[in-house]
Amino acid sequence: MxxxxxxxxxxxxxxxxxxxxxxxxxxxxxxxxxxxxxxxxxxxxxxxxxxxxxxxxxxxxxxxxxxxxxxxxxxxxxxxxxxxxxxxxxxxxxxxxxxxxxxxxxxxxxxxxxxxxxxxxxxxxxxxxxxxxxxxxxxxxxxxxxxxxxxxxxxxxxxxxRVRDRASDGTALLSHSLTDEEATRLAARHGCIQWQGMDSSLKFCLIAEGRFDAYPRTGPTSEWDTAAGQAVLEAAGGRVLGEDGRRLTYRKPGFLNGPFTAVGG
Missing domain, CATH: 3.30.540.10 (Fructose-1,6-Bisphosphatase, subunit A, domain 1)
Known part of the structure; x- marks a missing residue:
């Protein structure tokens, strides 16, 4: 360059x-x-x-x-x-x-x-x-x-x-690939009593604009699936955390992500 x-x-x-x-x-x-x-x-x-x-x-x-x-x-x-x-x-x-x-x-x-x-x-x-x-x-x-x-x-x-403050009846966005039972359990693990299935990085954006509260992901994703959404969500006051509880980072081997959770307020 x-x-x-x-x-x-x-x-x-x-x-x-x-x-x-x-x-x-x-x-x-x-x-x-x-x-x-x-x-x-x-x-x-x-x-x-x-x-x-x-x-x-x-x-x-x-x-x-x-x-x-x-x-x-x-x-x-x-x-x-x-x-x-x-x-x-x-x-x-x-x-x-x-x-x-x-x-x-x-x-x-x-x-x-x-x-x-x-x-x-x-x-x-x-x-x-x-x-x-x-x-x-x-x-x-x-x-x-x-x-x-x-x-x-x-x-x-x-x-x-801007992200919203977490409500007691928070709602999670989850991958369509999960069964209803898996989705309910995963949402509850992250403090949400409701959940909705959705495709793509749109999940990050809907949390960023204060409509939802969390997006936990257990399955693999590629870094290009998450980077833009993470930038938007973090700019709006949210966080994207890896399995270790730290900020999700990039240029990992194969440009692959492990589990992570995107959260609003």
Whole structure:
């Protein structure tokens, strides 16, 4: 990486411009994805048995192109490139984590809760992130460091969001892969008497805007599944904790996460 792009990246991060630009990129990717939704698009199976569609690939190509145009030389770890070529053994101090279509299973089934995730990692933590929900036309973003998180409908102004204080009757968001019995037990373990199943990184964002309280995850995820949502939630006053009770960090072997819990107030 040359010094000029790095200086630009840090300056844009500090001013909040970076989050604004990657939000525009994520929303542009959403417009690439939407024509494939509920259209009977062909589905392939990757080596890890997860689904992939042309929408995933087209959105990822656009995101990688736009990021390279704006901040040349900054490395990127993106889901479909990683599936095709393997994850890199090492990355630089700054790098992007990208999931161009998180929640592909739900997308293929016609559900609404799929997202576009773009995050910037510095060292081993997410310092900026954007999550866009193409089907509902909403975007969540971290702002300049220390200045909170925001949400907007496509084409409208940003408004600030904040986690809520934990209520005695808290509600958890959980993966659709759990049985009702497993979900009830897991929600109770984290102080929630109610739960709702949901796909994708949207779970982080709904906690960030104060509608839900916790998202415990026991099964494996990839770092590109969580980084953008974590950036938004932390900016809104929440936390994402690994199994050891410490902040969930990144650039782990294979870019894989262990169990974690995302919480609001």
């Amino acid at each position: 040359t010094q000029a792009p790095l200086n630009s990246l840090e300056t844009d991060l500090a001013s909040g411009l970076l989050s604004s630009v990657i939000a525009d990129i994520a929303e542009e990717a959403a417009q690439v994805i939407l024509p494939y939704w509920r259209s009977g698009t062909a589905v392939e199976t990757k080596a890890d048995a997860s689904p992939v569609t042309e929408a995933d690939r087209a959105a990822e190509a656009l995101i990688l192109t736009r990021l390279a145009e704006r901040w040349p030389g900054v490395e990127a770890v993106a889901e479909e490139a990683a599936a095709a070529d393997g994850t890199p053994e090492r990355v630089g101090e700054w790098f992007w984590l990208i999931d161009p279509l998180d929640g592909t299973k739900g997308f293929v089934q016609g559900r609404e809760s799929f997202t576009v995730n773009i995050a910037l990692i510095h060292g081993d933590v997410p310092v900026a992130g954007v999550v866009t929900a193409p089907a509902t036309g909403l975007t969540w973003a971290s702002t300049a460091p220390g200045e909170g998180a925001v949400r907007r409908a496509f084409g409208e102004a940003w408004r600030p969001i």
